[in-house]
Amino acid sequence: MRSARVRELWNLVFVAMLTGVGFLSVYTARQQEIGSTSLIYAGFFFALYAVAHIGLRAGLPDADPWLLPLAALLTAVGLTEIYRLNPVLSRDQSIWIVVGLVGFLALILGVGDVRKLEDYKYTLGAVAVILLLLTMVLGTEINGAKLWIRVGGVQVQPGEFSKLLLVIFLAGYLREKHELLAMTHRRILGIGFPAARHLGPLITMTGIALAVVAVMNDMGTALLLFGIFLSMLYVATGRHLYTVVGLGLFAAGSWFVYQTTAHVQERFSIWLDPWKVPRTTGYQLIQTIESIADGGIFGAGLGRSFQLLDNGNTIIPAAQTDGIYAVWANETGLAGAAGLLLIYLLFAYRGFKVATLAPDSFSKLLAAGLTFAFSFQAFLIVGGVTRVIPLTGITLPFVSYGGSSIVSNFMLLALLLMVSDRTRKAMR
Amino acid sequence: MNARIGGLFRLAAIGTLVLVSMTAYWQIWAAPDLAAREDNARLVYRQLAVKRGLIYAADGRTVLATNRKREKNGITLYLRRYPFGPLFAHPVGYNTVGEGRTGLELSYNDYLTSSNSDLATLFDKLGDKLQGQTVTGNDLVTSLSMPAQRAASRGLAGLRGAVVALEPQTGRVLAMASSPSYNPNDVAAAIKRSSSPAAGTSLLNRGTQGLYAPGSTFKVVTTTAALESGKFTPDTVIDGKGTCITIQTVPLCNASGESAGQVSLSQALTFSYNTVFAQVGEAVGKSRLYDAMRDYGFFQRPPADYPSDELSPSGLYRHGKLLGQNAPVDVARVAIGQERLLATPLQMATVAATIANGGVRMAPRFVDKAISPSGKVVYQGRDEQIQRVMSPRTAQELTAMMRRVVEEGTGTAANLGNLSVAGKTGTAETGTAGLNNAWFIAFAPAERPRIAVAVVVERTPDFGGTIAAPIARDVIEAYLASGVAK
Numbered sequence: 001m002r003s004a005r006v007r008e009l010w011n012l013v014f015v016a017m018l019t020g021v022g023f024l025s026v027y028t029a030r031q032q033e034i035g036s037t038s039l040i041y042a043g044f045f046f047a048l049y050a051v052a053h054i055g056l057r058a059g060l061p062d063a064d065p066w067l068l069p070l071a072a073l074l075t076a077v078g079l080t081e082i083y084r085l086n087p088v089l090s091r092d093q094s095i096w097i098v099v100g101l102v103g104f105l106a107l108i109l110g111v112g113d114v115r116k117l118e119d120y121k122y123t124l125g126a127v128a129v130i131l132l133l134l135t136m137v138l139g140t141e142i143n144g145a146k147l148w149i150r151v152g153g154v155q156v157q158p159g160e161f162s163k164l165l166l167v168i169f170l171a172g173y174l175r176e177k178h179e180l181l182a183m184t185h186r187r188i189l190g191i192g193f194p195a196a197r198h199l200g201p202l203i204t205m206t207g208i209a210l211a212v213v214a215v216m217n218d219m220g221t222a223l224l225l226f227g228i229f230l231s232m233l234y235v236a237t238g239r240h241l242y243t244v245v246g247l248g249l250f251a252a253g254s255w256f257v258y259q260t261t262a263h264v265q266e267r268f269s270i271w272l273d274p275w276k277v278p279r280t281t282g283y284q285l286i287q288t289i290e291s292i293a294d295g296g297i298f299g300a301g302l303g304r305s306f307q308l309l310d311n312g313n314t315i316i317p318a319a320q321t322d323g324i325y326a327v328w329a330n331e332t333g334l335a336g337a338a339g340l341l342l343i344y345l346l347f348a349y350r351g352f353k354v355a356t357l358a359p360d361s362f363s364k365l366l367a368a369g370l371t372f373a374f375s376f377q378a379f380l381i382v383g384g385v386t387r388v389i390p391l392t393g394i395t396l397p398f399v400s401y402g403g404s405s406i407v408s409n410f411m412l413l414a415l416l417l418m419v420s421d422r423t424r425k426a427m428r
Numbered sequence: 429m430n431a432r433i434g435g436l437f438r439l440a441a442i443g444t445l446v447l448v449s450m451t452a453y454w455q456i457w458a459a460p461d462l463a464a465r466e467d468n469a470r471l472v473y474r475q476l477a478v479k480r481g482l483i484y485a486a487d488g489r490t491v492l493a494t495n496r497k498r499e500k501n502g503i504t505l506y507l508r509r510y511p512f513g514p515l516f517a518h519p520v521g522y523n524t525v526g527e528g529r530t531g532l533e534l535s536y537n538d539y540l541t542s543s544n545s546d547l548a549t550l551f552d553k554l555g556d557k558l559q560g561q562t563v564t565g566n567d568l569v570t571s572l573s574m575p576a577q578r579a580a581s582r583g584l585a586g587l588r589g590a591v592v593a594l595e596p597q598t599g600r601v602l603a604m605a606s607s608p609s610y611n612p613n614d615v616a617a618a619i620k621r622s623s624s625p626a627a628g629t630s631l632l633n634r635g636t637q638g639l640y641a642p643g644s645t646f647k648v649v650t651t652t653a654a655l656e657s658g659k660f661t662p663d664t665v666i667d668g669k670g671t672c673i674t675i676q677t678v679p680l681c682n683a684s685g686e687s688a689g690q691v692s693l694s695q696a697l698t699f700s701y702n703t704v705f706a707q708v709g710e711a712v713g714k715s716r717l718y719d720a721m722r723d724y725g726f727f728q729r730p731p732a733d734y735p736s737d738e739l740s741p742s743g744l745y746r747h748g749k750l751l752g753q754n755a756p757v758d759v760a761r762v763a764i765g766q767e768r769l770l771a772t773p774l775q776m777a778t779v780a781a782t783i784a785n786g787g788v789r790m791a792p793r794f795v796d797k798a799i800s801p802s803g804k805v806v807y808q809g810r811d812e813q814i815q816r817v818m819s820p821r822t823a824q825e826l827t828a829m830m831r832r833v834v835e836e837g838t839g840t841a842a843n844l845g846n847l848s849v850a851g852k853t854g855t856a857e858t859g860t861a862g863l864n865n866a867w868f869i870a871f872a873p874a875e876r877p878r879i880a881v882a883v884v885v886e887r888t889p890d891f892g893g894t895i896a897a898p899i900a901r902d903v904i905e906a907y908l909a910s911g912v913a914k
Binding site for chain 2 (some may be wrong): 231234235236238278286287289290292293294295296297306308309315329333334337338341342344345348349352355356361364365368371372375376379382383386387388
């Protein structure tokens with residue numbers, strides 16, 4: 001299956017061309033503000049992905065040829081828009097892409113076979129919890145949420161990494177226990193329940209998610225972690241009971257947190273009617289919505305929409321992170337926005353396909369969990385800025401500005417490709 | 429397990445569909461409403477990118493509002509500047525990013541930003557767009573007279589109150605001053621300051637929104653109803669019945685404390701006898717008095733080219749709400765400008781201007797014309813007759829009576845010597861002992877009136893004849909001396 005890499009290379013060339021066009025468009029639209037270095041970005045970008053491609057040729061020659069180009073396309077969308085908002089930030093973002101690439105190659109060339117990870121599942125699970133606990137204790141608060149810890153002058157968002165660790169842990173744990181969990185221990189009201197001790201993890205996990213909301217004020221990460229947990233439990237056991245009980249527990253817990261946490265209540269009331277508080281707490285959501293609306297069907301054009309105020313700030317608060325989808329929708333309209341969402345769906349399709357083809361339960365669960373985590377995270381933030389659900393400060397994978405997000409998603413991609421390579425090697 | 433993974437993919441597909449639909453909802457369905465929202469920053473910036481038209485005084489040369497160009501981060505913005513600061517703050521209003529707009533800046537916003545659909549403007553605008561230039565708005569020439577405005581503002585210095593001056597034959601607003609004023613170049617600061625009650629409400633345009641008991645100036649309206657009823661002439665003699673009379677068990681007295689005795693209606697106006705006008709009011713009756721009020725423009729918003737929420741109707745109020753015309757009232761007290769009667773300076777200026785114009789009420793207006801950047805007149809202010817309020821004969825009789833007020837009655841402070849002024853004083857108690865709202869309404873020259881004025885001074889120990897009349901005199905003098913003959 002040599003052709004997989006050849007196909008990937010052509011896909012990457014196509015993405016690089018699109019990226020070049022994107023940067024050229026931004027450059028021509030905003031010549032007064034940004035220099036011709038913009039075109040160097042496109043070249044640099046292609047070089048980076050060429051390195052990733054060579055890494056795959058060396059380490060995982062049979063891996064899926066679509067996932068890397070799709071990720072490249074998403075990264076290109078993000079980098080173009082970040083560059084358009086603030087060239088200084090796009091330089092930082094490029095550095096993070098390089099770091100992410102290093103992490104990507106380290107996993108591919110250093111670990112190679114995903115099954116090795118299964119042996120460390122409890123260690124990795126513990127690290128995930130420790131990371132979250134560390135954030136709760138040592139975290140610095142930004143915009144009312146405690147998501148970051150400072151490590152040697154760099155802000156790290158541990159939530160992004162605990163997502164990966166949780167998936168690996170759950171894949172290992174559930175492979176071991178899924179039959180036990182699926183078994184009926186006793187029947188109550190005609191519904192089969194497993195032994196009480198097997199429900200322990202369910203309750204623990206709910207507790208962790210709610211603690212994340214209550215202590216870190218981070219609804220996004222909490223929803224993401226809990227969503228990962230429920231989806232993987234469902235895939236492993238096939239029992240709707242867990243989903244129902246889990247959602248019930250979460251709903252009850254959420255109600256409790258809602259009653260006791262002013263921050264969460266505020267988020268909800270903003271979601272219900274942001275125009276009630278247009279100048280204060282509702283401002284961000286109103287700006288994202290008005291940006292999206294301003295895009296119309298075909299958008300204003302890359303670099304041609306109204307994003308920067310005369311004082312140099314972006315009109316949308318946190319435009320490069322939370323608001324990046326709104327900026328993209330403003331510049332490329334419904335056509336571009338739907339296109340971006342379809343890229344995520346395609347990524348999900350390839351990811352779930354990797355999961356269905358995988359030969360063992362651990363790999364299946366791992367690939368399904370990673371893909372779900374990736375897609376669900378995209379849903380949470382895009383749903384937030386389009387007012388489908390309350391807005392949370394989670395990143396749009398590969399697109400939003402942010403080092404932790406970029407690096408963790410590159411690692412997610414590496415893990416998926418590792419599963420894929422083994423599968424397709426076995427099929428050959 | 430594979431079937432369940434397929435389930436997760438279907439979930440992702442549904443999620444994508446939901447997000448695409450919601451995005452489409454905002455971009456297609458909700459977009460027009462969102463784009464038109466006043467608080468949409470895009471709209472604000474687009475409007476700031478327009479070089480608004482200038483606003484001129486009546487001479488067509490003095491600039492009351494201009495633009496300051498600011499280029500930063502590749503964005504060119506035009507910020508409004510008002511060269512005369514507080515002097516024209518109330519009639520002209522302001523245009524800001526954060527605090528919206530008021531006054532003529534609001535009511536003529538479409539002309540000032542060239543977003544009016546007039547064809548001449550449209551072509552100018554198209555030209556601008558094709559050349560990649562800024563859209564430039566239409567200039568406004570107002571009817572505001574610099575000498576009159578300065579005199580009004582000087583007269584109110586240190587006081588609280590308002591002056592409104594109209595041109596009787598046209599309804600053109602010659603001056604509109606409200607004190608205290610504010611600096612329209614720093615509206616945010618003015619708003620901040622006005623949130624503390626001690627600082628006073630400098631943003632309120634007392635000329636169009638200030639509601640005061642008109643006191644004895646209202647006797648002019650009562651007299652109009654009386655003369656028009658046919659039951660009275662200026663010479664009809666009425667028994668003033670001592671210093672006080674009792675109406676509906678409440679005693680009602682003459683302000684001067686003297687007894688009126690047997691006086692003519694004209695003499696009663698000259699010396700402003702409450703005991704006489706209370707009886708006149710009762711004789712005329714509520715229905716005729718209300719007809720006269722309605723004709724003068726009471727009970728409705730003045731038909732001015734001004735933002736409607738900056739225009740207050742005059743009439744009978746209770747708890748800040750305008751009472752219906754069927755509400756039970758004490759006609760005798762309405763007739764002398766008391767009861768719950770409240771009027772704006774613009775309304776009382778309209779009363780004076782109507783008499784000065786031979787009994788025909790004109791719609792007040794601030795703008796003479798709007799001129800496109802290429803010099804075409806795209807809007808021409810027209811003199812609009814609202815209705816005849818009284819016969820020319822009644823107007824003549826009232827003029828003669830009001831002249832006597834200035835020559836020998838309560839309004840002698842407005843006397844201009846060789847120039848004949850017709851006027852009426854008013855002093856309404858505020859409820860705080862020793863503090864009055866002092867009024868004076870006037871027009872001049874009485875033979876061929878060119879200016880009608882209403883002055884009110886809030887909460888002063890002085891009287892209409894002593895504090896308001898001199899201000900009116902100065903405004904009249906300054907305007908007539910400026911030689912703006914029409």
